[in-house]
Amino acid sequence: MAEKTLIQGINDGLRTALGQDAEVVVLGEDVGKNGGVFRATEGLWEEFGDERVIDTPLAEAGIVGAAVGMAVNGLRPVAEIQFMGFIYPAFEQIVTHVARLRTRTQGQYPASLVIRAPYGGGIRAPELHSDSTESFFVHTPGLKVVVPSTPSDAKGLLLAAIRDPDPVIYLEPMKIYRSFREEVPEGWHEVPIGKARKVRAGDDVTLIAWGAMVPVAQRAAHSCAERGISCEVLDLRSLYPLDEEAVIASVKKTGRAVIIHEAPKTAGLGAELAARIHELAFLWMEAPVERVTGYDVPVPMFALEDDFRPGPGRIEAAVQKVIHF
Amino acid sequence: MLKLMDRVDRQYILPDGKLSPEGRQAWGKLPKERKLDFHRWMVQVRTFDRRAVILQRQGRIGTYAPLEGQEAAQVGSALALSQEDWIFPSYREHGVAMIAGMPLSQILLYWMGRVEGNLAPPGVRLLPPYVPIATQMPQAMGAAWASRLKRESAISVAYFGDGATSEGDFHEACNFAGVFRLPVIFFCQNNHYAISVPFTRQSAVPTVAERAAAYNIRGIRVDGNDVLAVYTAMEEAVTCARDGKGATLIEAVTYRKGSHTTADDAARYREPAEVGEWVRNRDPIPRLEKLLQAEGLLTEAEIREWEEHCAERVEQAVKEAESSPAPPADHLFAHVYETPPPELRRQQAELLREGKRDG
């Protein structure tokens, strides 16, 4: 096995899929000759040619609409949206068609496709590049939404998404594209959609995070451990469907939960998780669920992004709050 | 690609600095000051742009979108506008912004990731840079519509690149403008690439300008590295718009000399021969300088003097931007609503309580 970064895990996943499955095509802006603005598709155009790795015109509605048509007609398209902040021209296609084609055609045309999009802050990107609007998609019935936080999961979730009979929104945390390496299995490697990953076992409080917030939660857990508080850290990986079982089992054990996300607080996924925990584990809880999130303001330009994104300090404060409730 | 460039409706100052016959006419009508303005602004814009690229390399500003090579398109078009006109720019129009009256220090502040950099001085009808492609176009159309409904003589201009012509917003804006005969100008700087994707992948028809016919608006394809031709085309479009004759789609054929942004590497997708041709032979500034010198309007010494003056102005702006005090963390909450709802006030208080920088 080779050591890879998260973005290389994605690249490896795409290469594996293109190599093993003649129906897979990759399409999007700058995915071909340039190898993607983040190099996710590096080398694929050279290897698989212009009919498998397709540079499209600059038109997100066109890209996603085309992917739907391709899927209807038997291909397995993987569409790249350059940044999640630019997915909105395609929002209509996603919400009105990608998500409900299966229902509307009573299973005849399931629109099995993948839409990849980098998201989130922390890289001093220009305006509008750093939003985390995963809730829009989680809130849309008919879609699956996944977010890897490790190189191996990046490959495994991508291949699972490509094989999945339903449409999958695959969100990529830009901040940790290149922040560390790990061994990524060779060949076809799937990580099942709908299963959380236990990053760290603990007894006192459950920290729930995904994407680039996972390493931040880990840092907070580490500092808490030094103060004698044992945190269990769950990487959700799959935002829809949720691994309810893993979340509930963990909070029943610890009796406390802190949910961490970059997206604004109101109607963020943390709200859903908190509600679910209260519905299913109320009697086990020692304290109300805490949320550490972005604020309800437009994601700022980068001069203030460190004030917007949750850091370990805010997480530790929330842990203290649930411990000393 | 190079052949494509050679088919333009207008080219007045030829790459060797000579005037074409139509160019001689247009040039003859211009006062000396305007001719010199072309030069002064192009040099100012280039000086700023080169400095900004270096500031990014030094980590003093964030990712930056350079415009070198596109000075004539921006300066020529912006100088044809008046103070009352509305400008809806993309993220590459620093040249246009300067001419509209945006202080250099504000432009830098924007690239330092500071939202205050979006604030234009009073009376400057310049919107902040539009980052999502083509989204400024329907809005410019709407502003123009409002001017018409209010019986005002202001017109609106949307600036965008060739890639933007692929988005639905481009079509919708042009279509409304045609249907309602609106006083709007769609100014496309066709710099040949949308990041790495060449224009042949954006459009099956070889030019942007010819698309105007589909909307029954005027289309003009002009040598975008020829400041005089751009200025004249824009003046014409402005006059038509003010006279109630509707919209114009101008395609200024140009080239960005460098990469798309400081985060991009253009060597991956452009041939050195093509780049060399544009950089060596089609640069907008030397050709105007040759003409001005040949006409006895400008000397080599005056050029150097002006370049130094521009460099000083840029240095002054860098100082101003860098000494602008950092906003407090809770500036995040400023202007989200006119009156912040209780939830937001609570979050703001929470940030002030807990919120040391935490990353």
Ligand SMILES: Cc1ncc(C[n+]2csc(CCOP(=O)(O)OP(=O)(O)O)c2C)c(N)n1
């Ligand atoms: C809706 C949208 N999709 C994708 C992007 C990412 N992106 C930024 S600039 C760019 C290329 C734009 O090319 P063009 O319109 O020709 O303008 P230029 O940069 O050449 O001036 C792309 C794809 C974006 N900003 N907005």
